[in-house]
Amino acid sequence: MxxxxxxxxxxxxxxxxxxxxxxxxxxxxxxxxxxxxxxxxxxxxxxxxxxxxxxxxxxxxxxxxxxxxxxxxxxxxxxxxxxxxxxDPGKTSYTPKKGKPNVIMFVGLQGSGKTTTCTKYAYHYQKKGWKPALVCADTFRAGAFDQLKQNATKAKIPFYGSYTESDPVKIGQEGVDRFKEENCDLIIVDTSGRHKQEAALFEEMRQVSEATKPDLVIFVMDSSIGQAAFDQAQAFKQSVSVGAVIITKMDGHAKGGGALSAVAATKSPVIFIGTGEHMDEFEVFDVKPFVSRLLGMGDWSGFMNKIHEVMPTEQQPELLQKLSEGTFTLRIMYEQFQNILQMGPLNQVFSMIPGFSAELMPKGQEKESQTRIKKFMTMMDSMTNDELDSTNPKLMTESRIVRVARGAGRAVKEVKEMLEEYKRLGKVWSKMKGLKIPKKGDMSALSRNMNAQNMSKVLPPNMLKQIGGVGGLQNLMKQMGSKDLAGMLGGNK
Missing domain, CATH: 1.20.120.140 (SRP54, nucleotide-binding domain)
Structure with a gap:
């Protein structure tokens, strides 16, 4: 499951x-x-x-x-x-600090995706302006250094390893020392995969830890491990001081619950989840938004933050103004489709939007949905500025539809399908009319300042009814504090 x-x-x-x-x-x-x-x-x-x-x-x-x-x-x-x-174990993990070398050691089972996760972790911080480096202290698995070297080269991250040296402790220490001299502020040490029956490999892991003196040990757990998760995670915790967990392969057909048991075994928080094979399929883990998405409630804040990441800052005030006015045009839909395609795998993006149409994102048809969005954009490329900027759906007459279809090389029924999606999204957009715009006029400020009235417009009617309407939202905010409620409904931490 x-x-x-x-x-x-x-x-x-x-x-x-x-x-x-x-x-x-x-x-x-x-x-x-x-x-x-x-x-x-x-x-x-x-x-x-x-x-x-x-x-x-x-x-x-x-x-x-x-x-x-x-x-x-x-x-x-x-x-x-x-x-x-x-x-949630009720405690936070070590947070890397800029201005000093942070040594992060990765441990995990064989086949858990540990080496790939090391690179994803480095890439995540590299995008935020850090200077990461990778050290391959895995001399047990054939091809481990080649894999790390290939991943690091692709991500343009410096790396260290050896084809001839067989002592992982020596490699780990030399790599960490070298990158400290080069003023790298995030030094990631990849170790050999193992399981709890391999006493010698656990001893080796302890020695690497003693030599490199990591600020944080991250346990990488494959979400498919099942009932063995608790015992395996506990064995690692008893050998090294595990301070955080990363769960991988959350996109597959594996059972995910076993990995959640690892949190209880290590008493360490999950900090990231791997959601695919690609470098950017890696998400910061936050408990309340995650549970919101698990229950189909969406993660409004996560969606807004993703838009904030990909949308040029200068465009945000204009978009928010149109949002508050309830103004929705084909051009706005086109621009938001552009943003969505930059935000990562579509199934993850759409799962963040409360009540988003399942028709645009059917389960298991992510590629087809991406193709469909691109097809819609191609049709809009064949429209005039007047058509793209109009708020009057009746402007698109039959003759205009035929002209757009011919220009885009698509069937007339496909253009009509795109216009139906525009009308549907326009109805959702219109519900945001009157939204209070933050003074700074940016997406992140909007997600932080969602009040009960604004949240009520975002939530699907059936969910709002279950909560008790706007009055129920307001009462919950008083009881829990608005910050906690925002988290419960997919808001910020």
Whole structure:
């Protein structure tokens, strides 16, 4: 069961509970049993699932709930919080500091994607202005140095390793010393993959750690490992001081729950997740937005931040002004399609948008959807400026549609399909009319300043109804603090 399927199962259980005429203990138990089955099927450790059930039942005590309490909302909030607690050890990991050499050591099982993850981690920081370097202290696996060398060269990141030296401790120490002299501020040490039965390799790992004195040890966990995750993660934690976890292959058809058990075993936070093979398919992990996306609630802040990354700063105030006016043109749709294509794999981007049309992004058809967006853009390339900038859908007459189809080399029905998508997105956009624009006029400020009224416009109607409408949102904000609520609904940390 992939995490998307897990989220779907949990979301369905919550929906069935919400549809019940009367919310009582029987309905709660049915909902929790359905969620528990989904978690166990996804290889989450039995003890974690049992503890989650008990904690929710303690919170949702029907005898103690006074009349007038919104039982649906209390149950949903309790489930959300418990899922967050399962993935959150309650502490943060070491954060690299600029101006000094930060040594980061990667450890993990054979085949977990550790070497690729080292490069992704380096590339992530390189884009933010850091000077990373890679050290291959893996002398056990044939081809390890070649793989790291190839990855590093492609990402234009300096690297160190040896074809002749067999002592990983010596390579690790020499590499770290060299890159410290070269004033690299992020020195990443890749080590041999191993499993908990290999005592000699664990001893080697300890020696590399002693020689390189890492500021942070990152445990790389393949999301497909299943029930073995807890024991394996615990074995690493007992050998070296694991301070953070990165979960890989979150895009595949593997079960993801086992990897979540690694958080409990290492008592260390997940800091990144690998979502594909490409260098940029690597996301910062934040518990509340992740659970929001898991439950199909979206991650509005993550989406806004991605747009913030790819959109030129000078364009942001103009776009936000149009957003507040409810103005949506074909040109705006074209520009946003351009931004979306720069933001990474489409299934991840669209999962961040609450209530986004599944038709534009059918599961397992990411390439087809990307092709469809590009096809739409090609059609818009054949339009006049007046057509692109008009807010009147009736402007596109039959003769204009035929002309656009001919110019783009597409069928008339395809142009009409594109115009239908424009109308649909226009309806969503119009709901944002009256949005309060931050003084700075930038996307990141907007995502930070989402209030109950703004959030109510973004959330799908069925979700808003479950929460209790705008009034329910406001009450939750008072109870939890707006910052926490924003996180719960996909906002910033």
């Amino acid at each position: 992939v995490l998307g399927e897990l989220g779907g199962s949990i979301a369905r259980a919550l929906q069935q509970m919400s549809n019940a005429t009367v919310i009582d203990e029987k309905v709660l138990n049915e909902c929790l049993n359905e969620i528990s089955r989904a978690l166990l099927k996804s290889d989450v450790q039995f003890k974690m699932v049992r503890d989650m059930q008990l904690n929710i039942k303690k919170i949702v005590n029907f005898d103690d709930l006074a009349a007038g309490h919104n039982k649906r909302r209390i149950i949903q909030q309790a489930i959300f919080n418990e899922l967050c607690n399962m993935m």
